Amino acid sequence: MDSLNLNKHISGQFNAELEHIRTQVMTMGGMVEQQLTDAIVAMHNQDAELANKVIEGDQKVNMMEVEIDEACVRIIAKRQPAASDLRLVMAIIKTISELERIGDVAEKISRTALEKFSQQHQPLLVSLESLGHHTIQMLHDVLDAFARMDLNAAIEIYREDRKVDQEYEGIVRQLMTYMMEDPRTIPSVLTALFCARAIERIGDRCQNICEIIFYFIKGHDFRHVGGDQLDKLLAGDGNGSNPA
Template structure:
């Protein structure tokens, strides 16, 4: 956290408030990362107890989002931040929203795992462990980039989502092959498809956090830039 240089203010309390909410974001991110890791392990190992723990702990993520968001609103109302301070607060509110949604993905995977275990008592046709771990690694890296507001790291992570998309497409092809060969596998395939799609969406959420980093560092919202304009933006690195 120390590597991000914040503006220094006359009010030491303001500095403390900014540092506090940044720290809380990283704590929330760590919790979400653990939730995702556990959900994927629960699915892979058919671990009902671990799946139930992920579901129960989702409330912690939700409470953290509400608490951080309320703190950001109070800072805006009380301190009326401008320039980079305001961008930081806005970046935080947007990031915790993305993290909460990733936490929802972990919960949904765990609920799907529990339902499958109770109804079918058999593992998925294919392993999603490696695919899931790649999404966890992407989340870990983007949280680290956010902590340092590292533009170059964010650019690299943004492009890494293409690899996750390619893995997802490979999984889809494999599952379609199973379905054509044996229609009896369709219920199992639908479960695997849902989980694989949920994991793939995590890469999109990580890309969104990268765009938030771009916004903080460069002061430009790139969410709706087309491919060519975004590539030009990413190529224009800071001095």
């Protein structure tokens, strides 16, 4: 826990419990990142074996969320944490929820690869690899920022979602052109749109984790705040210090 600059506690066991659940979050994050990577590869390569592996792996992600959540509840009940300790526990509970939902996206993409592509027998009309790699990098970076509770890194990752949105909008325009030029492409367009939208939403989930990092460091709720207002709130006292 030293990397988070948290207070040491009289109870060494309390420190161990906090460190353990933080480690579990990073393990879960690594699993979800791999799930997402495999799902995007399976989608583009129409790899049924890899898609099935992702679908089966989703249950492990779900069980890990339950395990971490229960550990957090036990800490709250047993230790009655306050201030930064309580914020850390709440940040973990919120983060694993976001990670679980990203895992669900990976599963849905894999099911689409199995069901839709097997029926249409053709590749995607557009490549989603760039969009997929962009969101995977966002997820990797935000997990690293969470591990270090790095405010500056979280701010940069939060802003990166604008580029993901722009990339997604370009894909939508391209798909709409295909559909207008040849109505027979509508089923394929809808499949590609579903996958593109699912991947784009991962960027939003990463933004949510950034907001959780802001909450831990600043002690304020930054949800549903954006643009210049967010910049002003994050500037706050100007030093990004961690309140008690």
